[in-house]
Amino acid sequence: MSSHADYRTAASAATKGELIVLGIETSCDETAAAVVRLGRDGRSEVLSSVVHSQTEDHAPFGGVVPEIAARSHVETIAPTVERALADAGVGWDGITGVAATAGPGLVGGVMVGLSFGKAAALARGLPLIAVNHLEGHAVSARLGAEAPYPFLLLLVSGGHCQLLEVRGVGEVTRLGATIDDAAGEAFDKIAKALGLGYPGGPALERLAEGGDPARFELPRALLGRKDMDFSFSGLKTAAFRLVETCETDQDRADLAAAVQAAIARQLTERTERAMADYAQRHDHRLLVVAGGVAANRTIRARLEAAAGRHGFRFTAPPLAFCTDNAAMIAQAGAERLARGERSDIDAVARPRWPLDEAAALAAPSHAYGRKGAKA
The missing domain is CATH 3.30.420.40 (ATPase, nucleotide binding domain)
Structure with missing residues (x-):
């Protein structure tokens, strides 16, 4: 199907008030993809959630090795996304938008997922939503559950x-x-x-x-x-x-x-x-x-x-959504898309990206833990 036809399908779904968003998460040592449906009533449903863990790759080193993580993301991102789409039973023509983690995190890994998300959005004529990984965690309790703001x-x-x-x-x-x-x-x-x-x-x-x-x-x-x-x-x-x-x-x-x-x-x-x-x-x-x-x-x-x-x-959140996952990224993306927001295709990967940027500027020593990359 052409990108123009895909865009019409996505636009039609959005008009009906239902959003089906593909989420991509590659900020650390898990390659993850998920599909989340956000209904017009504000309730979400996780249609699929796939996580490819790199635990065995990093275990000999006692921690995450950024170069190994980035290489694994490159090798596994495409099959992980395809499996998430297959598990959701929607296919590319049923997707309304693509949400990808743009930071904070290990920048090599973030670049892999964000680049894949950009390519998918361009090829299919879909809106891209660049998501703060921490915002994904912030909305993770809303995945199919009652957690109204504030x-x-x-x-x-x-x-x-x-x-x-x-x-x-x-x-x-x-x-x-x-x-x-x-x-x-x-x-x-x-x-x-x-x-x-x-x-x-x-x-x-x-x-x-x-x-x-x-x-x-x-x-x-x-x-x-x-x-x-x-x-x-x-x-x-x-x-x-x-x-x-x-x-x-x-x-x-x-x-x-x-x-x-x-x-x-x-x-x-x-x-x-x-x-x-x-x-x-x-x-x-x-x-x-x-x-x-x-x-x-x-x-x-x-x-x-x-x-x-x-x-x-x-x-x-359910235990499966406490650790890094793509369903929370899809949820954050869907909520932003529902408000009419979308990201520029030149959105950059950010190793550091505090949720409250004003507070981070006022107290920079509080913005990050020593680990830094994902604070």
Whole structure:
């Protein structure tokens, strides 16, 4: 079918109020594609979600190697997209728009997905929506679930840790952020020190199940401050020192449990401050927790309990949509497309792209964790 005919099909679907968007995500070590339908009532349905993981490629190195990641994206992006379309049962002629991550992330990988998205949009005469990866996480709880705007968001993963007031796509105010490391990065680095391999966060959570969180004393960050910022650098350094004292499997399990409890405590304390602040401005009280660390059951339970104490409804994406995926990119793209937005075909890949750019300019040290690329 010609690109002109494809454009007519897409325009017809948009006129009827239904949007079917292909999402592409390549910001780190997963090549992902998904198709999401956004109805005229604002409800979304995930028609397909395909993730090609590179875990085995990076495991020997104990972390993501950017060059290996980019090469894998090049090799797998086309079949991943084709499978997502096949699983959705719509084909190219049923797609209304193409949403692709344009940053932040490992720029080599971002360029692969964004370039593929541009090519598909041009070839099929479809609108392109260049999506901020963090905005994808911000709207991930809206994938087929009730998470109306506005809401308070704790966005917590390997490269970022932020508290945000979300009023809609593109309407975000940052309330607090890490001043050094992200929570997920601390999990991964400490897990590596414990010899747990990659990815470290889930492995540390499993080890912590058999540990005593009270055995080891770990420092509490930013005591005396009343803001909503985070810091995990001191915790990470203290844990590294304690790793050297661990002689048995039980020692390691106890330390893992202590680390998990310390991170959960800091996340909960700062989020409770944010809820108290947020409640002064909004009657609608919803706490959304998103990002890879939201898959941690202990942290999820602590935050849900805290939400209940403050009169907030709690929600989080399904576990499959906590870590990097393309359904959240399609969701963000669909919401922007529904507002009549589209990106220029010369949209650039951005290694750094804060959600609240004004706040990032005012406090640049808070804009990124040490990992930098995805904060």
